[in-house]
Amino acid sequence: MTLIQDRPEEHLVHEPVLMEIVPGPRPRGLVKYITSTDHKQIGLNYLVTSFIGFLFAGLLAEGIRTQLIVPNNHFVTESVYNQLFTMHGTIMLFVFLGPFAFAGLGNYLIPLMIGAPDMAFPRFNNLSYWLYLGGFLVMSCGFLTNNGAANFGWFGYAPLTEAIHSPGPGADMWIIGVALTGFSGIFTAVNIITTIFTLRAPGMVMFRMPVFVWNQLVTMFLLLLAFPVLTAAFALLWIDRHLDGHFYDPTHGGQPILWQNLFWFFGHPEVYILALPYFGIVTEVLATMSKKPVFGYKGMIGATLSIGALSMGVWAHHMYTTGAVLLPFFAALSLLIAVPTGIKFFNWIGTMWRGTITLNTAFLFCCGFLVMFLFGGITGIILAQPVLDFQLHNTYFIVAHFHYVMFGGSAFAGLGGIYYWYPKMTGRMMDERLGKLSFLVLLIGFNLCFFPQHDLGLRGMPRRIETYNAGMGWNFLNMISSIGAYIAGIGVLLTVINLFYSYRRGQIAGDNPWDGQTLEWACSSPPPDHNFEALPPIRSERPVWDANHPDQLTKVGH
Amino acid sequence: MKVEWRTVLGASLFLGATALVYGAYKNHPVEASGVTMLAFGFFAYGLLFGYLLLVYLRRDRIPRPEDRFDATSADGEGEVGYFPNASIWPAAMGLGMIIGVVGFIYGLWFTIIGGVLFFGAVFGWMTEAEAATEVPLTEDEEDTATAAGHPGHIDAHPEHID
Numbered sequence: 065m066t067l068i069q070d071r072p073e074e075h076l077v078h079e080p081v082l083m084e085i086v087p088g089p090r091p092r093g094l095v096k097y098i099t100s101t102d103h104k105q106i107g108l109n110y111l112v113t114s115f116i117g118f119l120f121a122g123l124l125a126e127g128i129r130t131q132l133i134v135p136n137n138h139f140v141t142e143s144v145y146n147q148l149f150t151m152h153g154t155i156m157l158f159v160f161l162g163p164f165a166f167a168g169l170g171n172y173l174i175p176l177m178i179g180a181p182d183m184a185f186p187r188f189n190n191l192s193y194w195l196y197l198g199g200f201l202v203m204s205c206g207f208l209t210n211n212g213a214a215n216f217g218w219f220g221y222a223p224l225t226e227a228i229h230s231p232g233p234g235a236d237m238w239i240i241g242v243a244l245t246g247f248s249g250i251f252t253a254v255n256i257i258t259t260i261f262t263l264r265a266p267g268m269v270m271f272r273m274p275v276f277v278w279n280q281l282v283t284m285f286l287l288l289l290a291f292p293v294l295t296a297a298f299a300l301l302w303i304d305r306h307l308d309g310h311f312y313d314p315t316h317g318g319q320p321i322l323w324q325n326l327f328w329f330f331g332h333p334e335v336y337i338l339a340l341p342y343f344g345i346v347t348e349v350l351a352t353m354s355k356k357p358v359f360g361y362k363g364m365i366g367a368t369l370s371i372g373a374l375s376m377g378v379w380a381h382h383m384y385t386t387g388a389v390l391l392p393f394f395a396a397l398s399l400l401i402a403v404p405t406g407i408k409f410f411n412w413i414g415t416m417w418r419g420t421i422t423l424n425t426a427f428l429f430c431c432g433f434l435v436m437f438l439f440g441g442i443t444g445i446i447l448a449q450p451v452l453d454f455q456l457h458n459t460y461f462i463v464a465h466f467h468y469v470m471f472g473g474s475a476f477a478g479l480g481g482i483y484y485w486y487p488k489m490t491g492r493m494m495d496e497r498l499g500k501l502s503f504l505v506l507l508i509g510f511n512l513c514f515f516p517q518h519d520l521g522l523r524g525m526p527r528r529i530e531t532y533n534a535g536m537g538w539n540f541l542n543m544i545s546s547i548g549a550y551i552a553g554i555g556v557l558l559t560v561i562n563l564f565y566s567y568r569r570g571q572i573a574g575d576n577p578w579d580g581q582t583l584e585w586a587c588s589s590p591p592p593d594h595n596f597e598a599l600p601p602i603r604s605e606r607p608v609w610d611a612n613h614p615d616q617l618t619k620v621g622h
Numbered sequence: 623m624k625v626e627w628r629t630v631l632g633a634s635l636f637l638g639a640t641a642l643v644y645g646a647y648k649n650h651p652v653e654a655s656g657v658t659m660l661a662f663g664f665f666a667y668g669l670l671f672g673y674l675l676l677v678y679l680r681r682d683r684i685p686r687p688e689d690r691f692d693a694t695s696a697d698g699e700g701e702v703g704y705f706p707n708a709s710i711w712p713a714a715m716g717l718g719m720i721i722g723v724v725g726f727i728y729g730l731w732f733t734i735i736g737g738v739l740f741f742g743a744v745f746g747w748m749t750e751a752e753a754a755t756e757v758p759l760t761e762d763e764e765d766t767a768t769a770a771g772h773p774g775h776i777d778a779h780p781e782h783i784d
Contacts, residue, residue, distance in 0.1 A: 091708050099708040182705045187712045187747065194716025202724060236727045244720065261626050261674075266687035266698035270625035285633060289663050302726075325655045369629070373636045376663060377644070380656065388650040393643070594705065599695050 101186035104591060107172030108489065109193050110163055117159035117200055118475075122556060124152040129513070129549035132542050135534040145530040146215035147207070147234075153218030154238065157338065158245045159200045161474055165341035166287070167196065167252045169481055170280050172489065174256060176584035177274050179265025179602070181594040184258035188251055196248035203241025206234035214238030217528065219331060219382075220301075222312030222323035227305040236305070243298050246291040253284040253291075265583075267602035271365070274582045274605065275358055276344030278365045282372040283340045289376065290333040297326035321388050328379035336375040338470060340368060342477035343408060346430045349484050350412055351606075352578050353427040354419025357618050360411040361605055367404035367411070374401045384453045391450045398448035405441060409434070422578070425499030429480030432507055436472025440465055443518070458528075461521025467514045479506075479559060486563075487577045491589045492570030498562040506555025512548025516541040581606030623681070623689060627674035634667035709750060715743035 091099055100106060127148045131139045140148065171189065175182055183189045206213030211232030216224045220238070223229060260281050264273070301323070303309035310316035312323045351358045358364055374397055380389035381398045412434060421427065443465040447453050456462065479502075486494045520541050525532065532538055576585040585608045587596050600611035604618035641660035648657060687697040722736025 096708065098713050099710050101706055101708055101712075181702055184703070187706055187709050190709070190712035191716050194713050195719060198716060198720035202720065233727050237724075240723050240727065244723065247719075263703065264688035266693035266695055267690065268688050269691055270629075270689075285630075285667075289666065293659055293662075306726075319652050321650075321652045322655055325652060326659075329656065329659045369632070373633060376637060376660070377640045388652055390644065390648055390650075390653065393647060601694060 099190070101182070101190055102593060103171050103175050103183045103186065103189060104489075106189050106193050107168055107170070110168035110171060110196070113193075113197055113200065114160045114164035114168055117155050118164070119556070119560070120204070121152050121155035121160060122553060124148045124155070126549060126553055128152060129546040131530065132532075133546035134543070135532050135536075135539055137531055142530045143212060143215060146217075146528075147213045149528060150214050150217055150238075151203070151207070154203060154214070154242065155200070156470070157218060157334065158203075158242055159196075161338040161470060161478070162249065162334070163196055163245070164478055165345070165474070165481075166256070166280060166283050166337065167192070167249070169345070169485070170252070170256055170341065173485065173584055174259060174277055174280055175263070176488075176587065176591060176595060177277050177582050178260065178263065178268050179583050179596060179599050180259060180263035181596070182263075183255050184263055185255050189255050192248040192251040192255070195244050195251070199241045199244030199246075199248065201241075202237050202244060206237040206241075209233050209237070219327055220323075221327075222301070222304075222320040223314060223318075225301060225305070225323075226313055239298050239302060243295055246295055249287050250291050253287045256280060256284045257288075265596075265599050265602060268583075271362065272602060272605045272607075274344075275347040275361065275364050275368070276341070276582075279340045279344035279347075279368050282368050283337050286333040286337050286340075286372055286375065290330040290337065293326055294330035297323060297330070300326075321383070321386055324383050324386065325380070328382045331382065332379040333375050335466075335469075336371060338474055340371065342433070342474040342481075343368070345477045345481040345484070346412065346433050347415070348582065349426050349430045349480055350415045352484075352580050353422045353424065353430075354416045355422075355579065356415055356419040357581070357604075357606055357609075358411070359414030359417070360407075363407055364411050367407040370404040371401060371408075374404070381448055381453070384450045385457045395448060395450055399445065402441065402445055402448075409438065424483070425494070425496055425503055426480045426484035426578075428500065428503045429476050429483065432503065433473055433477040433480065436468050436476060436510070437474075440468030440470075440473055443468065456521060458526055459521035460517040460525045460527055463527050464514045464517035464521060467517075472510055472514070476506075479503075482559070482563070484578070485584075486566065487573030488584055488589050488591070490567055490570070491573055492566050493573045493577060494566040494570060495562050498558060498565065502555050502558035502562060504555075505558060506552055509548050509551030509553070509555050513545050513552055514548070516545045516548075520545070576608065576612070579609075579612070581609040583607055586611070623674060623678040623686070625689075627671055627678055630667055630671040630674060634664050634671050637661075637667060638664035706750070709747070711743045711747040711750060715740055715747065718743055 096105060097109060100109075125148075127140060128145070131137055131145055131148075133139075171183065174180075203213070209232060211234050213234045214220070214230070214237070216230055216235070225235060260273070260277060300309065300311040304311050304313060304318075310318040312318050312320050314320055347358055347364065378394055378398045378401060380394040383389050384391060384394075443461070447456060447462065447465060483494050483499055486492070520538055523537055523541075525536070525538050532542075573589050575588050577589075578585070582605075583599070583602075584591075586600055600607045604610055604620045606618050610617050637660050641657055641664055644653075644660060645657040648654070687693040690697070718736045718738075718740030720736070722733050722740060725731070725733030725736055
């Protein structure tokens with residue numbers, strides 16, 4: 065049963081929220097970038113840095129595809145090729161996809177969405193950014209060393225990572241760099257959880273927070289459990305490499321499978337750390353652009369919670385072929401996780417159903433997300449079954465699967481998020497025509513690039529091979545895939561041009577250009593220091609909508 | 623606080639149950655690592671649940687303004703928290719930590735420089751927080767502080783941030 069809560073007239077009057085801040089002049093320019101404790105500035109630092117990471121890793125990917133465009137190619141040497149795919153994966157996962165969403169958008173938006181003046185630990189927040197930037201620089205500087213950067217794949221399987229197989233500082237810099245981004249992530253997680261638990265505005269109960277904030281909360285809990293395990297695994301690896309340890313060294317009775325267990329116990333929650341915040345972005349964009357509340361709000365949150373819980377118990381589906389894992393257990397949990405994800409899909413479609421849809425770039429990117437991610441999810445269900453995984457393990461089918469999930473899914477949603485929140489961050493709209501063109505080019509390029517890779521995998525092309533013979537039947541598909549990669553690169557560049565162009569020339573946005581629903585649209589664009597002069601009364605999960613449309617108040621049932 | 627501690631409790635119990643089931647059926651010695659990690663998750667979340675429950679009980683289960691469906695902005699009046707101004711110390715500390723760990727690769731002298739920078743930054747950070755509690759107040763702030771029962775200073779650690 066749903067009721068429209070009665071809202072006394074006086075609650076619609078804006079009331080000031082008092083807070084005390086330490087007075088003082090606010091720095092500008094470079095000093096502001098380095099010293100700021102403002103969550104919005106730190107969020108922007110993260111967003112810009114991670115986007116640079118995205119472009120850099122994208123460039124590495126174009127190198128990979130150029131090497132594979134024709135058989136027996138010699139664009140790069142085998143060693144450089146190994147470095148390319150290792151650093152492509154590492155930077156995309158540890159520098160772009162994760163921090164872009166949970167640290168960049170999370171920092172910027174969570175305090176705004178829950179009506180807080182800042183994050184709970186502003187200086188700690190700044191420290192996390194520097195560790196993150198340091199990690200990015202340290203791991204990238206591996207390219208400048210004599211032996212080059214790390215070259216053992218982004219999940220660094222032992223014993224290949226042992227000192228005897230991967231000598232040189234490149235691998236050490238990879239370990240240190242990833243560990244630093246890990247610490248940064250842990251600090252951010254502590255900060256965001258504390259902020260959400262203690263700094264919500266009066267009336268912003270947990271079950272009125274935007275779904276984006278809920279997803280961030282669950283993500284942060286996953287991160288808190290996952291990253292310490294990775295750090296521990298790295299500590300053991302460091303002992304192996306430098307202090308004569310033999311944790312992962314089979315010649316001395318060590319266990320390489322132990323590394324796989326530790327790494328994937330981190331690695332699979334990490335995949336959901338890279339996905340859940342993007343689910344949140346999609347939820348917010350679809351709801352706003354459909355001018356409707358989120359369909360099945362509590363179901364959505366329940367689905368997020370169950371995805372988070374189940375994702376802790378599926379790590380060994382990356383290790384079916386080792387023969388050292390309990391297949392039925394991990395297969396069952398991996399398949400189960402499709403259920404809450406499916407609930408989310410129904411709710412997204414339900415949110416759009418009979419809505420008044422604004423078909424703009426942000427909405428298009430999120431629709432692109434729905435289709436691509438669904439496709440990646442279906443191949444995921446195929447791979448979750450051991451019988452099929454034994455056939456497809458380590459082929460290009462896997463590569464296609466996770467690029468559909470991570471790029472077609474998360475990165476599309478992330479770009480949608482940029483188009484959606486850019487007006488709030490800069491005060492200017494992004495150019496719609498350029499944005500739609502970028503979406504179209506990216507969609508075509510992405511599918512040309514990755515769809516043929518499913519077939520390549522089924523034809524037996526292993527991942528990570530540096531070149532291949534002409535007679536394998538892989539030539540045409542690889543050619544198509546590489547051309548698609550270039551087109552996708554152009555699509556991303558169009559968005560980059562749009563970012564710069566709109567920063568100067570974009571239309572002035574105003575406070576609430578999309579007729580948004582959640583609290584971030586209640587303050588000016590860009591928001592002032594400590595965010596809110598006054599808050600609208602919070603009586604549902606979309607307070608700004610209620611304040612702007614008193615005749616269409618959100619129905620609340622509790 | 624109720625939703626918060628219940629959520630964390632749920633996560634902890636789920637991990638505990640998963641650890642039990644997985645531990646009962648595992649069939650390879652190295653899988654003990656997975657059981658250990660799940661158990662670690664159970665205890666880690668359990669610790670957080672215990673803390674949140676403690677805070678909840680200490681407040682005599684009285685909901686905070688952000689836990690009440692009918693709270694208005696007026697209920698949140700007063701100090702929200704301590705939000706420091708821009709500070710150089712986090713960047714200095716970050717630089718110290720980065721130089722310090724890069725020293726693991728390139729030599730001890732790097733680590734020593736990083737360590738000096740790190741501890742210097744810790745000291746600077748601490749003294750900055752001390753100084754912030756003694757900032758002279760503007761007239762408006764004096765009124766608010768007096769009304770809140772703390773004439774003359776801003777409480778850097780307000781108790782209702784829990």
